[in-house]
Amino acid sequence: MNTLSYNDLEKLVKSYAPFDIPKLRRAFDYAKKHHEEQKRASGEPYIIHPLNVAYILASMHADIDTLCAALLHDVVEDTESTLEEIEQKFNKNVRDLVDGVTKMTKLDFNNKKELSAINIRRLIVSLARDPRIIIIKLVDRLHNMRTLEYKSLEKQKSKALETLEIYVPLAYYIGACQIKDELENIAFKYLKPSLYGDINKKREDLKKETKDILEETKKQVEGIFKKNSLKAKLEIRYKDNYSIYKKIITNNKFETIHDLMTIKVLVKNVKDCYTALMLIHENFTPINYRFKDYIAKPKTNMYKSIHTTVFGYDNHLLQFQIRTYDMERVAVFGLTSYWFKYKNNAQNLMKKDLEDNFQFFKSIKEIDSTILDNIEFVSRVKRELFSSNIYVYTMSGEVVELPNGATIIDFAYKIHTDIGNSMVAAIVNDEAVSLDHVLENQDRVRIITDEEAYVPKEEWLNKAITTNARNKIMEFIRENENTEVDKPN
Numbered sequence: 289m290n291t292l293s294y295n296d297l298e299k300l301v302k303s304y305a306p307f308d309i310p311k312l313r314r315a316f317d318y319a320k321k322h323h324e325e326q327k328r329a330s331g332e333p334y335i336i337h338p339l340n341v342a343y344i345l346a347s348m349h350a351d352i353d354t355l356c357a358a359l360l361h362d363v364v365e366d367t368e369s370t371l372e373e374i375e376q377k378f379n380k381n382v383r384d385l386v387d388g389v390t391k392m393t394k395l396d397f398n399n400k401k402e403l404s405a406i407n408i409r410r411l412i413v414s415l416a417r418d419p420r421i422i423i424i425k426l427v428d429r430l431h432n433m434r435t436l437e438y439k440s441l442e443k444q445k446s447k448a449l450e451t452l453e454i455y456v457p458l459a460y461y462i463g464a465c466q467i468k469d470e471l472e473n474i475a476f477k478y479l480k481p482s483l484y485g486d487i488n489k490k491r492e493d494l495k496k497e498t499k500d501i502l503e504e505t506k507k508q509v510e511g512i513f514k515k516n517s518l519k520a521k522l523e524i525r526y527k528d529n530y531s532i533y534k535k536i537i538t539n540n541k542f543e544t545i546h547d548l549m550t551i552k553v554l555v556k557n558v559k560d561c562y563t564a565l566m567l568i569h570e571n572f573t574p575i576n577y578r579f580k581d582y583i584a585k586p587k588t589n590m591y592k593s594i595h596t597t598v599f600g601y602d603n604h605l606l607q608f609q610i611r612t613y614d615m616e617r618v619a620v621f622g623l624t625s626y627w628f629k630y631k632n633n634a635q636n637l638m639k640k641d642l643e644d645n646f647q648f649f650k651s652i653k654e655i656d657s658t659i660l661d662n663i664e665f666v667s668r669v670k671r672e673l674f675s676s677n678i679y680v681y682t683m684s685g686e687v688v689e690l691p692n693g694a695t696i697i698d699f700a701y702k703i704h705t706d707i708g709n710s711m712v713a714a715i716v717n718d719e720a721v722s723l724d725h726v727l728e729n730q731d732r733v734r735i736i737t738d739e740e741a742y743v744p745k746e747e748w749l750n751k752a753i754t755t756n757a758r759n760k761i762m763e764f765i766r767e768n769e770n771t772e773v774d775k776p777n
């Protein structure tokens with residue numbers, strides 16, 4: 289049973305936003321009064337749910353409007369309360385957040401699938417309005433997943449599946465990895481209980497077997513760092529069950545997974561990261577092809593770190609993840625890490641960061657503006673963004689994120705419309721390929737353009753899988769319908 293109380297929340301918020309306590313109290317009282325008669329499936333008073341959601345968000349140093357919205361997030365859907373009243377008692381900001389997290393239910397939809405698609409679409413496109421809406425929804429889902437045991441078996445399975453299909457990719461894209469990891473591990477437990485049990489047992493056995501030698505290694509590395517006057521904090525971590533499962537279903541044996549055991553090394557600046565790396569490689573034999581520098585080249589969700597796998601004791605492979613404390617915050621919290629640094633302006637910085645740096649955000653906006661039908665929208669997003677991705681490089685080393693199965697045509701249009709429109713040939717890893725060539729992870733791609741040949745072919749439509757490329761091709765064809773257009777050969 290959850291024993292969290294309002295006082296716990298207040299204490300936590302006091303530690304970083306003491307002046308906001310009166311408003312927090314008001315939101316709590318309002319929510320408590322409106323949920324008074326309701327109970328959760330666990331038998332607890334309903335208020336325990338919004339209270340937990342607010343508490344998790346407070347541990348991420350969320351601003352006061354977000355915390356109010358978290359406390360109030362279910363009142364409009366489940367009680368007599370209205371958005372107008374929330375605006376009047378709190379402010380427009382809180383109202384908009386509550387509005388964003390409230391599902392459409394009142395509309396008279398006969399079609400359940402359509403209604404569910406509308407709600408998923410609302411959730412996904414809310415990113416463009418205010419990223420905090422998605423963050424509240426993710427935490428709402430997280431608490432519901434933590435308490436899923438009280439629901440029927442059928443509900444457990446359907447919630448777990450929806451979590452894996454929609455919420456986990458969203459959490460990944462905004463870099464909220466702590467939430468993502470917990471969500472996918474709970475979902476995995478409910479969807480494949482026996483497989484989960486098997487993997488969990490192997491993991492526990494490995495932990496028992498390696499606990500001492502890992503502690504020993506950690507001490508040794510701490511000694512090496514100390515001798516070289518490098519200040520660092522080291523943490524031991526075992527790969528989680530769902531990540532192990534993902535490796536196993538792609539034909540890896542448990543024993544050969546290279547990052548089952550990790551020692552995380554936290555240091556204060558980038559220079560210290562490379563010093564730590566040098567010292568580790570001096571003392572342990574690295575596996576060269578397992579070295580990754582995400583500091584020089586961050587992941588598309590802004591994750592930064594150095595990864596290197598070495599031979600540890602007893603031939604056990606051991607991974608080191610080296611990063612600064614700032615990078616660690618982004619690794620754990622992603623976009624939400626703005627809350628720690630910038631109290632009042634965080635949501636605007638989140639939005640700007642999304643627009644400037646997150647490739648998936650552009651794709652979502654593109655699909656949203658192209659596809660009217662809600663069910664089609666959801667299936668497109670699932671196919672193009674929420675299933676597995678590949679990451680390829682331009683010749684200048686930019687990382688381009690594309691869905692699995694994407695071709696040269698998709699790549700070219702993702703770089704720039706003009707490049708797509710004037711493309712005549714392509715080279716992948718130094719070899720000439722056809723334009724419908726399907727790209728693979730880590731490919732290096734060069735597009736050859738010719739302005740004289742400024743004509744995309746209609747047949748390309750069948751060779752592109754992204755909404756972006758198909759839109760641009762159709763746009764070109766439409767615009768040139770009245771002028772002279774090359775017939776497809």
Ligand code: MN
Nearest residue numbers: 337361362428
């Ligand atoms: Mn809720």
